[in-house]
Amino acid sequence: MSCDFTHTALHGYLDGELDASGSAEFERHLEGCRDCSKALEVEESLRSALLRSSLCESAPISLRKKIRAELDAATSSPARPRIAAWRWAAVAASILVVATISWYVWPRPGSVTRSVAPPPFTAAELIDAHIRSLQPGHLTDVASTDQHTVKPWFDGKLDFAPPVKDFADDGFSLIGGRLDVLGGRNVAVLVYARRKHFINVFVLPTKEPDTPIHPPGLRQGYQWLHWRHQGMEYCAVSDVSVADLHELAQLIYQ
C-alpha cells in the first residue's frame, strides 16, 4: 500500500476524529483510491472483531472492597463532638454512592425512565443485537435505499407497520431493513448509513405514552437513544457521534 492517507487520515476518519472538511476531503479521496477503501475495510473488520470478542475486564468485587477499606483508612476521623455530623455525612455519602453506582451500572434508559415504563429489553440485549448485525451478511434482510421497497417488505412479517423514511438529503441514507429479536419479541430494524458508519433503529409497538428522546446510553463503545412516539418504541444504536445520532432521532421523531 503506497497511499499516504492509508496511514494517517484513514484512522482519524475511522475514529470519527476528522473535522467536517477533513472528513469530506477523505471521502472524496476514498472514491478514487482502491488502497484506501481496502484498508478501511481491513480496519473496520479489526474493529468489529475487537468489539465482538468483548475483551473488557471488570474489577473483581474483592478489589472494590479492598479499595473502600483503604479509602476509609485515608479519610479523616472526625473529632469527638462532631461524630453525629460525620455519621450523617457518611449516611449521605453512602446514599450518594448507591445512587451513583446505580446510575453508572445501568445508564440511561433505565435511570432516565424512572417516571415512565422502562424499555422492554435490556441494554445488553440491545448492544448484542447491534453487534450481531455488524457481522458479515447480517445487517439487512432487504437491502434497498428506497423507502417504498423497504416498507412493504415488512408487510406480513410483523403484526405492526413500522414507519419507514429515508433521510439521504440530511446525510442519513436508508440502506435497508431486517427483522430482529429484542427482549424476546420480534422487532423491525431500519438500517441507516452515516458516512461509513451504520445506525440500527429498532422499532416495536408500545402502549406507553410518548416520551422525548432520552440522553444517550453508552456501552462497549456504542451509544443509543431511546424514545416513544405515536405508539411506537424506538431505539437508535451506533458508534457515530451522539450529535449525529441525535440528529437522526429528531428526523425520525418529526
Added chain:
Amino acid sequence: MSGIEQGSSSDVLDAHERARFEQLVLPHLDAAFNLARWLLKSREDSEDVTQEAMLRAYRFFRGFHGGDARAWLLQIVRNTCYTWLEKNRPVELMAEFDEELHAQPSVSPESLAIAGDNRERLSRALETLPPRFREVLVLRELEGCSYKEIATITAIPIGTVMSALARARKRLERALTQPPMQEANREL
C-alpha cells in the same frame, strides 16, 4: 510523574471529599482495572496496581479541579503501571522498536475476520504488542476514549495519537494473521 498528580497532596481527606471521590472517580474503577490488566497482562498484578493507583488518586484528589475524571484517573493508573513494569519487568519496556510499516504485506479483511473470531487468539495477539501500542488500542477500542483523552492519559501530543493508533492497528493485524515463528511451531 505527570503534572496532574502534583499539587496539594495532604494524605487525609474529609468525608465530604470522600463522597465527591466516590461520585466522580470510583465509577471508573472498571476502566482503571481494564487498563491495568492489559498493560500488565495479569489479573493478579492488576489488582495490586489498581488498588495502589486508586489510593494514589485519592491522595491527589485535591489537585483534581473538575473536568474529565476518567482521563484523570486513567493517567494515574497508567503511570502506576509503568512504574511497576520498570521495577518488575524492565525488559518488556525496552523491547520497543518501530519497523517500517510501508514494507509490510497487506492483510485481507477476510483473513482478519476469521482470525478475529477467536477471542483467545485476539487476546494473545494484543498481548504481544509493546505496551505503548497496546495501551492506545485498549483506550480507543475497549474504552472508547477520544484522541484528546488518549493524549491526556498517555502523555503523547494529540497530533501523534492518530499515527500511534495507525501503527498499533497494523501491528495487531499482523500479529493476528501472521503468528510468530515460535508460536507456529508450538501449535504443530
